[in-house]
Amino acid sequence: MRFPVLLVAGFLAAPAPALSAQQSVPSGGQWMIEPAEHAGKVQPGKVQLNIRYGAGRHSSNWGRNLPLSDLVGLSATDMDGSGTTVHFKIVRSAGTLDCEGWFRRGEGSGHFTYQPNPDFVAQLAKRGINAPTEWEQFEMTMAGVGLELVDELKRQGYDTPAAGQLARMATHGVDLEYVRDMGARGYKLRDSESLVRMRDHGVNPEFIASLDSAGYKGLDAEALVRLRDHGVNGDYIADMNARGYQFSDPESLVRLRDHGVDSDLIEELDNAGYKNLGAEALVRLRDHGVSGDYIAEMKALGYAPANPEELVEARDHGVDPSYVRSLKEAGYENLSLQELRRARDHGVTRQFIQRVKARGYGNPSLNEVIRLRDRGLD
Numbered sequence: 001m002r003f004p005v006l007l008v009a010g011f012l013a014a015p016a017p018a019l020s021a022q023q024s025v026p027s028g029g030q031w032m033i034e035p036a037e038h039a040g041k042v043q044p045g046k047v048q049l050n051i052r053y054g055a056g057r058h059s060s061n062w063g064r065n066l067p068l069s070d071l072v073g074l075s076a077t078d079m080d081g082s083g084t085t086v087h088f089k090i091v092r093s094a095g096t097l098d099c100e101g102w103f104r105r106g107e108g109s110g111h112f113t114y115q116p117n118p119d120f121v122a123q124l125a126k127r128g129i130n131a132p133t134e135w136e137q138f139e140m141t142m143a144g145v146g147l148e149l150v151d152e153l154k155r156q157g158y159d160t161p162a163a164g165q166l167a168r169m170a171t172h173g174v175d176l177e178y179v180r181d182m183g184a185r186g187y188k189l190r191d192s193e194s195l196v197r198m199r200d201h202g203v204n205p206e207f208i209a210s211l212d213s214a215g216y217k218g219l220d221a222e223a224l225v226r227l228r229d230h231g232v233n234g235d236y237i238a239d240m241n242a243r244g245y246q247f248s249d250p251e252s253l254v255r256l257r258d259h260g261v262d263s264d265l266i267e268e269l270d271n272a273g274y275k276n277l278g279a280e281a282l283v284r285l286r287d288h289g290v291s292g293d294y295i296a297e298m299k300a301l302g303y304a305p306a307n308p309e310e311l312v313e314a315r316d317h318g319v320d321p322s323y324v325r326s327l328k329e330a331g332y333e334n335l336s337l338q339e340l341r342r343a344r345d346h347g348v349t350r351q352f353i354q355r356v357k358a359r360g361y362g363n364p365s366l367n368e369v370i371r372l373r374d375r376g377l378d
Contacts, residue, residue, distance in 0.1 A: 025134045028113040029053025031099055033079070035106050036065040047071070047079075049090075051097075051112070051142070062142050066090075070144075071099075079103045086110070093146030094120045094137050114138065123147055124163065127154070132163035143170035152179050156188040165192055172196045181205040186218065194221045201225045210234025214241065216250055223250060230254045239263035244276060252279045259283045268292020272299065274308050281308065288312045297321035301328075303337055310337050317341040326350040332366060339366055346370045352378075 029052055036046035043065065050063040068076065074088035083104050090097040095117045101110015116138070121131045127150050132140065140146055145166055153161065156179070161169070169175075174195045182188075182195065185208045189195060203224045211219065211227070214237035219227070227233070232253045240246070240253065243266045247253055261282045269277065269285070272295040277285075290311050298304070298311065301324050305311060319340045327335065327343065330353040335343070348369055356364060356372055364372070 025138045026053040026114060028111060030109065031101065031112050032109045033107065079106050079108065092141045092144050093117060093123070093148065095141035097141070114141065116141070120146070128160050130163050132167060136163055136167035139167045139170045143175060145170035145175055149176045149179060152176055153192065156183050157190060159191055161192045169196060172199050174199050187221065189221055197221065198225060201228050203228050207233060211237070214238050219250065226254060230257050232257050243267070247279070255279065255283060259286050261286050265292065269295070272296060273304065277308070284312055288315050290315050294320070301325065305337065314341060318344045330354065331363065335366065343370065346373050348373055
């Protein structure tokens with residue numbers, strides 16, 4: 001699992017260009033390393049690196065998993081030692097972190113100094129990219145964003161990014177691996193900002209693979225972002241497919257998800273005899289509170305219309321199982337759903353019926369009860 005870059009600065013309220021210009025570049029900071037884990041299991045050959053720099057409200061943290069080979073001069077033997085003093089470097093095309101400290105049983109900590117690469121600006125210029133600010137170069141060093149990424153973007157046909165855009169990619173976790181992964185999935189988007197947007201919204205290779213396996217391939221970047229934002233992933237799609245709901249338009253899935261239509265609701269409806277409903281019918285039932293429990297209770301009371309829209313109308317008018325039971329207890333056993341809606345709309349309750357009978361009206365019809373109610377009898 002790759003951890004996104006975290007660069008949390010004290011001037012977050014300031015516009016991005018002002019931040020880059022005003023932020024002072026730290027000469028060093030602290031580092032901590034522990035074994036990298038994924039799903040509760042240690043990842044061989046990888047470490048979890050966390051770095052802290054700055055002070056007070058201007059302090060920042062950065063963390064991600066790295067191959068041990070990225071830490072030049074540090075070995076697994078050093079890490080497993082007992083109080084072993086270490087000296088290693090993290091070398092990037094934009095700069096180097098020179099680290100010293102100690103390790104004990106796989107965990108270590110210490111301090112680092114930052115050394116910008118003086119040749120980096122010249123190498124960017126050869127590729128048609130303007131000189132970064134000192135802060136932008138530091139951000140690229142921290143994230144491992146450099147010349148290899150620039151070359152990969154060119155290879156995939158992207159527009160040449162400005163230095164500020166490279167720094168933005170760095171702080172948003174769009175690194176060489178992410179770009180290559182997206183390219184391998186067929187996403188070569190020309191502008192790097194689309195990559196940043198996808199990364200910010202959690203669109204990663206695993207998410208795309210889940211959609212591919214569910215039959216949704218070749219979606220554009222905005223469609224991927226929208227599906228991700230609305231919780232439509234491969235598992236959700238597979239569940240819906242298993243229930244017989246397959247849509248060529250992924251927007252239908254977004255609408256269903258937004259309205260809380262899931263496989264549980266569909267199973268409840270199936271069990272109640274309402275199968276193969278359209279997407280709009282499912283949304284309408286969900287929005288109007290016609291759940292499996294409501295349908296089952298109404299069915300037990302003798303109300304199982306072929307058209308579920310009748311249940312929607314009943315629910316909208318406040319006709320629920322408790323209301324039906326109350327009128328049955330008052331002697332009105334076989335009312336239609338339409339009659340129940342009319343009674344509810346006119347404020348007919350069991351208590352009112354009891355008062356009507358107590359005043360000597362005998363066993364009036366429902367229409368008579370409604371007329372009495374409309375005339376103001378209380």
